[in-house]
Amino acid sequence: MRKLGREFYLLDTVEVAQRLLGKILVHCTDQGVVSGRIVETEAYLRDDPACHASRGMTRRNKAMFGDPGHAYVYTTHGNRCCLNVVTQPQGIPEAVLIRALIPLEGIEIMQVNRGRSCLEDLCSGPAKLTQALGITLDLNEEDLLGDRLFVVDDGTQVETIVSKPRIGIRVATDKLWRFYPAELTRWVSKR
């Protein structure tokens, strides 16, 4: 069990997205530790029209321009929010969206947070997992090498990585930058 270091987030952003599969996202909350295994990610690159930062820095996306290994949390459609990990050195706005987890620790907390009991419906979507883990805007720009929110490697390897177009975007649909392990499709947001 090893927390990912800063150097991990300096790798090529597509490689970070692929290598995050199988790692464990951990949030230490007041109610207890909540964690899940990452099984779906999407890469967003600086010159990519689908990337929030492709048209310059705004108040919302400024975390993407910051140091690697920090969180970029944004809100969309009212109440919902999504979690990214920032990659690349300061000034280069790239990030990986975490889209799905397999629940591990704190499952009862997740069930309360989500108002759902079915395990497959707790974290199978970017806004579902933030609700389940209790991740909100106050974790925007949080250092992922700190003690509240981080990613650990327990040595688990995924077998075959599937590459697909990203979900919910209307541009750059030719880029196959959505990734999930072929053997774990029951836990992802869509097939």
Added chain:
DNA sequence: ACATCGATCTACT
């Protein structure tokens, strides 16, 4: 100051 639109989710048909 105002209009538009989401890197979504749920419920319903």
Added chain:
DNA sequence: GTAGATCGATGTA
């Protein structure tokens, strides 16, 4: 498969 919720961020003036 499709519609409605929901509100802050963003762009335009």
